[in-house]
Amino acid sequence: MIDVQQLSKSFKTVKALDELSFTAADGEITGLLGPNGAGKTTCLRIIYGLLKADTGTAKIQGINASVEPIEARKQLGIFPDKFGLYERLTAREQVRYFGELQGLTGAKLTNSVSEVIERLKMNDIADRRSAGFSQGQRMKVALAQAMVHQPGHLILDEPSRGLDVMSTRILRDMLRELRAQGTCILFSSHVMQEVAALCDRVVVMAKGKVAAVGSPTELCELTGESALEDAFVKIIGSDEGIAA
């Protein structure tokens, strides 16, 4: 579980986070939805220990990210926004390399690599060199690299930015698969359709605060709207910076 409590962070005069609190449960996909500048990236960077909050806590499986950043990071898989692969290596070799960076060795490393390849159903590409891989295949390797140390949590910042339709579908299927296996998935987006298609729970953010939390259905009920898009607009007060 990821537990964010009363997080505040300012950059000089800009208050990026203002006592932000929410939780993301295991076996669920939680979406942080908010317009540009709402504070989504700042929040995720605090969770994975790249930034320190001014006040408040971010805990991953009970581990405080600012007190024990290395322990906290072991619990996390981070999905990169660029899939830079070593073209001469096979998919398996790349995943293995990331496993080594995470401190895995010997039989544990070999087994973890095989397991994640199995889990993400990428046996067909595992022993091919990545030169010439499609975007969807590159994305699978990137996700396997993020998950090789078997973290219970996966964080994605605007994951489908720049992906083609096919890759977006592959990514969504893989996230659903990881959810079914119990992974706590937290991603940020300013795209309503993406959030509506994937999320069990949505944390709607505006100006560094939580504007509303609930399942897509609950958010519709809360606002008395039948379409999620209209519910979001009502909650945030405008549709500026949010994409349909």
Ligand SMILES: Nc1ncnc2c1ncn2[C@@H]1O[C@H](COP(=O)(O)OP(=O)(O)OP(=O)(O)O)[C@@H](O)[C@H]1O
């Ligand atoms: N390193 C920084 N220095 C100064 N201001 C920053 C810095 N990082 C973020 N900010 C400011 O903090 C606010 C929140 O930014 P953040 O990137 O967290 O928002 P976001 O919701 O992720 O937006 P987007 O959807 O555009 O990525 C913005 O006003 C931004 O300009």
